[in-house]
Amino acid sequence: MESTGAEMSGARAVPPLFIGGCGRSGTTLAVDLLGMHPVLSPVYETGFVLEVAQLLFSSGGLSAFMVADQIERLMSHWSRDLPHRPHNKKEYERYWHGAHYVLFDRDTAMAATGTLIEDLITAEPQAGFRRFVTGLFADHARRDGKPAWINKTPLYVLHLPLLKHLFPAMKFIHCTRDPRDAVPSMLSRRWGQHQTVDEGASFWQSCIEAARAFAARWPTDHVETRFEDLVTQPETEIARILQALGLEDCSADMLSRFRDRVRFDSGRIASLERDPAVSARIEAIAGPTMIPLGYR
Incomplete structure (x- = not known):
């Protein structure tokens, strides 16, 4: 039987573990914290995984040779500075493993x-893709x-x-954050500054709905965590x-x-200042999705 990408830890196979969520919802904090586990090596943001998958499985009428050329160009560009990668973290955002953590080289x-x-x-591209991703991440873990x-x-x-199809054994950790904080934070970043508040709120809602649809279909392979809980009660939440x-x-x-290396600033959540007009607009769009998450 073909491997699904699970890594062996003693007698137990650890399945592929992926973390995602709306931007500015604590995915870096989550992977940084979980990467403190003696078994788990945290691999920070790797956008090439989705980009290569889309080229392989959603490229329409492109020939295999054209797809291969685009993949090679993409990876050459993405890997040019490895093991260093650019990031957009603010000065106050400190992480045990640093602002970015990818250990395999170019x-x-x-x-x-x-x-x-x-x-x-x-050969069969699905199996090849799975070997491609798990091989790189296994190399990262070995170096760690x-x-x-x-x-x-x-x-x-x-x-x-798509991820579940490619990695059948995977589990997904979904990070959420109050959209009245997540959306303004997104809009303050270079990559989000061209969005409107309405677009940001709709994007947040789309992310929540996508994760909830996955949870409904694969409930045992989905874990949800709130950024607020990771910061204010990390022991309970990580356990x-x-x-x-x-x-x-x-x-x-x-x-x-x-x-020992990073100070939790749980007071930062309580001290965040919200623009009442912006919050009201976000609530008008995302309100029904916020309430089940405890954001009232």
Whole structure:
């Protein structure tokens, strides 16, 4: 039987673990914290996963050779500065593993790309893609001295059926945040500054609805966590997530080591100032979706 990408940890197979959610909802904090687990190596944002998947499986009438050329160009560009990657974190945003954490290098990425292209032309692309992703992430985990990985990319939340098809054993951790905080934070970033408040609120709602649809179909493969809970009660929240993932509860030790380097600023949530007009507009659009999440 073909591997589904699970990594072995002792006698237990750890399935592919993906984190996603609307931007500015705590996906980096979640992967950073969970990456403190002795089994899990955190792989930060890897947008190439979705981009390569879309080229392979949604490229319409393009020939295999044209797809291969685009994949090679994409990966050459994405990997050019590895293991360094650009990020948009603010000065106050501190993480144990840093603002970005991808440990495989350019040579490794391009060698894996070459193998993927050979698979695309001579074999079954779905299996080749799975080997491509899990091979790179396994290399990252090996360099980190850990047996398994957990990967975050916010936009995974909008492509969950595709991910589940490609990685049948996967589990998904969905990060949420009050849209009255998440949306203004998105709009303050370079990548979100051209959106309106209405567009930001609608995008937040789309992310929540996509995650909820996945949860309804695969309830045992979905874990939801609120940014507010990760910040204000991290021990309880991390223990709950680990239990849902079937991993040993090392939350006390994980948080102890995390706090040696990073200070939790739980007061920052309470001190956030909201523009009443902006909040009212977000509530008008996303209100029915907010309430089940406890955002009133």
